[in-house]
Amino acid sequence: MSGTLNPRQLAALRQAAEWLCQLNSGEAQASDHAAWQRWHDAAPDNAWAWLQAERLQNRVASTTHPSTARVLNLTAENRRSSRRRVIKAGAVLLGVTALGTVSYPQTSRLGWLADYRSGVGEQRRLRLQNGTTVHLNTDTALDVEETGGQPRLFLRQGEIMVDVPEQQQCQVQTRHGLIDAQHCRFSVRLFDSGARLDVHAGQARATLPSGQSLTLSQAQGCRFDDQRFGAIEALASGSDAWDKGLIIANGQRLGHFIAELSRYRPGWLRCAPEVAQLSLSGTFRLDDTEQVLRAVTSALPVRLERRTRYWVTVVGA
Template sequence: MHALQPGARAVSGTGISAAQLDSIEQAADWFSLFASGEACPGDRDAWQRWLEASPHNVWAWRQAERLQQRLQGMPGDFSGRVFGLAREDRRHSRRTVLKGLLLALGTGALGLGGYREFEQGALFADYRSGIGERLPVTLADGSQLLLNTQSALDVRYAGGQCRVTLRRGEVLLNATPGARLSVATAQGVVRAEGGRFAVRQLDAATQVQVFSGQVQVQPEHSLAATALEQGRACLFDAGRILSTRVLDYAADAWSRGLLIANDQRLADFLADLGRYRPGLLRCDPQVADLRLSGTFELDDPEQIFRALASALPVRVERRTRFWITVMPAG
């Protein structure tokens, strides 16, 4: 584990870094949300994205689970662990959870062993980007990769070919002419010789977008590959190509640090934005269907929130810096 940097916050006696403390705060937010009974179905998906974004988050959530088990004295499945506290008259607010976590860490009850376990484990791919980060990588043949937010991949060379295994998130590949590249996902493999294309790992499918050249898409259980031409996009699962369509003109806007909305539902826009910032970003159902158009800078989320409040009848409520809800104005 990296040494604590000068000036970084720490919990006495543990060497907990500022990044770990941020994860503890975020874990307390998520824990109290699930315990409150107010979580909606989309919150579980957002929680999963947060959890997988960093080993700090996995470690912090494990501490929250261990704290609850100590309080209840009975481990259980995810639902039992998270919603058990809610049945106790909702006494365990975010503040209570946070204090309990920090107290447990400060007294050494939880310690750093669990954190080291995750830091050294499978969560560390060859290359991984953090929340909101765009990570450039240059391959040995000169091809360029750009990892989108919360992405992770491995790179291997064999037989004159570079094989990229996309473990999470999205990658934009700009292959040098003639370079043999393949991108493996949970659903299959995408092959190319040169060209510029993007591959994104979704929950149960893979998305492919071709900006120049041509790629071959082969689902895991398919005997043949399907050609995808420049200007096209497709979605496939392990068995087949699910759909193809014309490529959205703003599909690679994220690579330039932009988020472009074209008459987009507010709920969908916020779901996209939520990938680029830590914590929970919720959209009140009353404003979910408002339409939005514009070009926004991903590196300036506060400007985005100001623009939303100016252009739409909404207000931005901040319960904490990691828990934001866009609600009706007034």
């Protein structure tokens, strides 16, 4: 097996880690075992991930390495540990010990190890000790460190909106650079190949690993990676609408709109090329993506082609 796992395998490993911890907790019921069997049989990736879990158990049973034994004891001996701590231990073992294909630094950035996370289509709000509020958008993973009165956030995946009150400051660390802000409202979004900083009020500074920095003011945004900054752009009206549970299209290409909407629902949602250039306008609620799709089919000459509940394509009517 190669050293790079695809997203389905990573998701299956996370789920296998959860099942490993649950079934070995000493509290699993017959219904839990039945639910595990349904999950195991639902997809080849699930069966593969569980095989890694079984290999892990066999390997650990014969190992005497103290650090490995200490982590396993979280499930066997320390039943009072929080569920999140136990799942984190199982995930580390699956990602590092069982597979040997993902290094610890890489595994430590994966979403399931984060202090806070939101599922697909879920949003969460946090209030930090200095009054800073953090809004996690869909499918987001975040670590929080609060020392010395200045919170430091580690964005592992997804997108956050940060609102820093007067006379306070906050830092957001990503794998592409560090963002510093005082009395500012800003959002940070991670992509596969970079990140984006949007400033909605005040000013924020992004600094790359090389030391190169860029300060953005209100209504400005910029995409960057660990090597360079892109062009500074003026923010479009409604670019922060997700913070209010909305998605706004102002003459937007349908293909782009559907790509954004797909972030908020599980499965596969895409737009066929022949209708991707259609223009869409409107304000829609993110908590009901099915209603949004119905509104799109009413407004434009398109229909939904469904292969399964989780595989939907917007095509010409």
